[in-house]
Amino acid sequence: MINAPTIILVGPMGAGKTTIGRLLSQQLDREFFDSDRVIEEKAGADIPWIFEKEGEEGFRKRETQTLQSMLQDDQTPVVLATGGGIVMKEENRHMLKQQSLVVYLFASVAQQLQRTSKSNNRPLLKQGNPKETLNRLFSIRDPLYREVASVIVETDSRHPKTVANKVMDAIKKHLAAEV
Numbered sequence: 357m358i359n360a361p362t363i364i365l366v367g368p369m370g371a372g373k374t375t376i377g378r379l380l381s382q383q384l385d386r387e388f389f390d391s392d393r394v395i396e397e398k399a400g401a402d403i404p405w406i407f408e409k410e411g412e413e414g415f416r417k418r419e420t421q422t423l424q425s426m427l428q429d430d431q432t433p434v435v436l437a438t439g440g441g442i443v444m445k446e447e448n449r450h451m452l453k454q455q456s457l458v459v460y461l462f463a464s465v466a467q468q469l470q471r472t473s474k475s476n477n478r479p480l481l482k483q484g485n486p487k488e489t490l491n492r493l494f495s496i497r498d499p500l501y502r503e504v505a506s507v508i509v510e511t512d513s514r515h516p517k518t519v520a521n522k523v524m525d526a527i528k529k530h531l532a533a534e535v
């Protein structure tokens with residue numbers, strides 16, 4: 357067991373935020389939330405529908421509202437997987453840095469591409485060439501993930517359980533260094 361605040365996973369599409377977040381929550385006996393799923397439940401619609409009807413801007417508004425509600429002071433610590441674009445808005449980055457332990461799940465573009473190749477619910481990958489999109493997003497977002505991250509964990513060619521164990525080790529090391 358570890359005495360840590362809400363653990364938030366950030367990183368690109370296909371890094372494993374949703375998958376690893378669920379494993380971590382089981383290991384830590386904490387509730388797991390995925391901001392994309394919370395958004396969809398609240399909207400009563402899936403992400404492609406939100407992008408189509410409200411545009412990316414509408415989705416980002418919902419994303420910030422969801423982050424705000426998940427990080428309210430009185431929340432018991434949970435595990436929260438975010439969507440890949442959570443770091444785009446400065447107000448989101450400010451919230452992430454304020455009160456939580458942020459884990460950047462790093463994945464190469466090649467690995468992102470491989471893991472999202474069968475995906476149908478990522479609208480940004482339906483616009484143009486997915487590899488070009490992921491490369492463009494990586495160059496914009498990698499520095500932003502690093503800006504908010506408490507720890508960075510490599511995910512390429514690692515089994516999900518191995519990644520979860522590496523995340524736990526990195527969190528323990530980070531907390532020990534803070535003492």
Ligand SMILES: Nc1ncnc2c1ncn2[C@@H]1O[C@H](COP(=O)(O)OP(=O)(O)O)[C@@H](O)[C@H]1O
Pocket residue numbers: 367368369370371372373374375376437471472511514515516519
């Ligand atoms: N470490 C891993 N090794 C192999 N497949 C993975 C790994 N992490 C995630 N995946 C797979 O990649 C896809 C995307 O994972 P997901 O958790 O949805 O990523 P994200 O939430 O970061 O977009 C899923 O099919 C998932 O099963």
Ligand SMILES: O=C(O)C1=C[C@@H](OP(=O)(O)O)[C@@H](O)[C@H](O)C1
Pocket residue numbers: 367368369370373374392403438439440441442477478479480
């Ligand atoms: O990178 C992004 O901008 C997005 C990533 C998605 O989440 P995952 O990172 O879990 O795929 C989802 O929030 C939406 O499609 C936008």
Ligand SMILES: [Mg+2]
Pocket residue numbers: 373374390392437438439
């Ligand atoms: Mg996800």
